[in-house]
Amino acid sequence: xxxxxxxxxxxxxxxxxxxxxDIEQASEDFAKLLGIKKPEWFLTGTSDISKVVFRGKPTxxxxxxxFINTEGVQIELIEPDHEPGTMRxxxxxxxxxxxxxxxxxxxxxxxxxxxxxxxxLVLQTGEFTSSNGCYAYVDSIQQYKTLxxxxxxxxxxxxxxPETDCPPLLGxxxxxxxxxxxxxxxxxxxxxxxxxxxxxxxxxxxxxYEICQVxxxxxxxxxxxxxxxxxxxxxQIELIEPGTAPSTWKKHLEEHGEGVHHISFVVKNLDKRIQVxxxxxxxxxxxxxxxxxxxxxxxxxxxxxxxxxxxxxxxYES
Numbered sequence: 001x002x003x004x005x006x007x008x009x010x011x012x013x014x015x016x017x018x019x020x021x022d023i024e025q026a027s028e029d030f031a032k033l034l035g036i037k038k039p040e041w042f043l044t045g046t047s048d049i050s051k052v053v054f055r056g057k058p059t060x061x062x063x064x065x066x067f068i069n070t071e072g073v074q075i076e077l078i079e080p081d082h083e084p085g086t087m088r089x090x091x092x093x094x095x096x097x098x099x100x101x102x103x104x105x106x107x108x109x110x111x112x113x114x115x116x117x118x119x120x121l122v123l124q125t126g127e128f129t130s131s132n133g134c135y136a137y138v139d140s141i142q143q144y145k146t147l148x149x150x151x152x153x154x155x156x157x158x159x160x161x162p163e164t165d166c167p168p169l170l171g172x173x174x175x176x177x178x179x180x181x182x183x184x185x186x187x188x189x190x191x192x193x194x195x196x197x198x199x200x201x202x203x204x205x206x207x208x209y210e211i212c213q214v215x216x217x218x219x220x221x222x223x224x225x226x227x228x229x230x231x232x233x234x235x236q237i238e239l240i241e242p243g244t245a246p247s248t249w250k251k252h253l254e255e256h257g258e259g260v261h262h263i264s265f266v267v268k269n270l271d272k273r274i275q276v277x278x279x280x281x282x283x284x285x286x287x288x289x290x291x292x293x294x295x296x297x298x299x300x301x302x303x304x305x306x307x308x309x310x311x312x313x314x315x316y317e318s
Contacts, residue, residue: 006197007118008103008111008150012233015074015102016178016263017149018307019087023064023079029305030068030075035168041066041079045129052126054085061085071174072234076102086124086137086147096307098260100137100147101178108136108152115140115148118194123147131155143191145180145259170265170273176313177229177236177264181252185241189228192237201228206243207291214288216246223247223288238264248286248299248309262299262309270314274298277310285309 020026023041031038041064044050052061061083068075078099080087090099105111112122120138127134132154140148164173182188185203193200206212206225214223224243229236240261242249252261267273274284277300287298295315302310 004194004197007114007195008105008148009114010103010105011196011198012103013073013101013178013235013237014104015076015149015151016098016175016235017076017078017100017102018097019078019080019090019099020096020307021079021091023066023077026077026079026305026307027066027068030077031165033169033306034068034070034173035164035166036068036173037163037165039066039068041077042130045127050126050129052085052124054124057084059084061088063087071172073175075175097303098146098178098263098308100149102149102151105150105152108134108150111150111152112136112138115150119143120148128153141259143188144195145182145188148195169276170267170312172265172267174265175235175263176266177238177262177311178260179238179240179262179264179311180259181240181242181249181261182258183241183253185226185228185239188239188241189230192230192239196230196232196237198230201230203228204291207289207293211293212288212291214247214286216248216286219246221246223249223286225249260308262311264297264311264313266313266315268314270296270298270312273312277302277312282310290315 027038043064044062047060052059062081064079066077078087115138120140123137123139125136134152136150138148189200203226209222214221216223222245224245225240227240229238240249242253282300282302285299285301289296297311297313299309299311
C-alpha cells in the first residue's frame with residue numbers, strides 16, 4: 001500500500017541487471033532457462049556518444065549489453081570492458097552477479113537531487129546508445145544492498161511479453177522475488193519503504209522445525225530467521241535477517257556480507273523442477289516448508305551459470 005511519495009516518484013522496479021564475464025555464455029544460459037532464442041548483444045557507444053562520467057571523471061568505458069524480456073522485470077546482461085566504470089569496478093571487486101535494479105524517472109537530474117537528499121550520491125552517468133535518453137547510478141549499497149539506476153527516456157518504455165522458443169525450464173519466465181540478506185532487518189526495511197513510498201510490512205519469524213522441516217546442505221536445521229516482503233508492481237522484495245542456526249542466509253552473510261542472495265520463481269510440481277535442475281548439475285542448497293506450512297521451497301547452487309542462487313517456490317492451493 002502506498003504511504004508516502006516514493007523517493008524517485010515511482011516504485012516500479014523494471015530491470016534487474018547482471019554483470020558477467022562472458023555475455024555470449026550468459027545469454028545462452030538465460031535463453032535456455034527462459035525458453036527463448038539466444039539474444040544478440042550490442043556494444044555501447046564511444047565516449048562522444050555515451051558521455052560516461054564515473055566518480056566525477058569522464059571515461060571511455062564501453063560494455064556489451066543484452067536485454068531479455070520476461071513476464072515481469074527485464075533482465076539486463078552487461079559485459080564491461082577494462083576502462084574505469086561502475087560495472088568494471090563491480091566485476092573486479094565483487095565478481096559476477098546482480099549489479100543494480102532500475103527505475104524509470106521523468107528527470108534524472110530531479111531524481112539525483114532527491115536521492116542526494118536521502119544520502120545517496122551519484123556514482124556514474126551517461127547517455128543511451130540504442131535510443132534517446134540518459135541514465136545515472138547512485139551509490140546506494142549501504143542502504144539498499146545494491147546499486148540503483150535511474151533511467152530517463154524520451155519515449156515511454158514498454159517491456160513486451162517474452163517470445164518463447166520452447167517451454168521454459170521452470171514452466172515460467174517470471175521472476176517473483178529479489179531477496180537480500182541483511183544484518184539489520186528493521187533498518188533495511190525502513191530504507192526500502194522510504195524508497196518505494198510504502199507502508200512498513202509485518203516482520204515474519206521463521207516457523208518451528210516441526211513445520212518448516214528445513215535441510216541445509218543435507219542436514220536438518222532450525223534455520224532461524226526473520227524477514228519481510230515488500231510488494232512492488234512487478235517484483236516482490238524480500239529482506240532476510242538470519243539467526244544463529246546454520247542456513248544458506250547465515251552462510252551468505254558470513255562469506256559475502258549483505259547483498260543479493262537469490263531470485264525466486266513460483267512453480268508447479270516442485271519435485272519435477274528439482275529433478276530437472278539437479279540433472280543439469282545444480283544441487284539443492286537448502287529446502288523446507290513455508291513458515292506457515294502453506295507451501296515449500298528449494299534453493300539451488302546456480303551461481304556458476306546464472307550469477308545468483310535460484311529459489312523455487314511452490315504454493316499450496318487453499
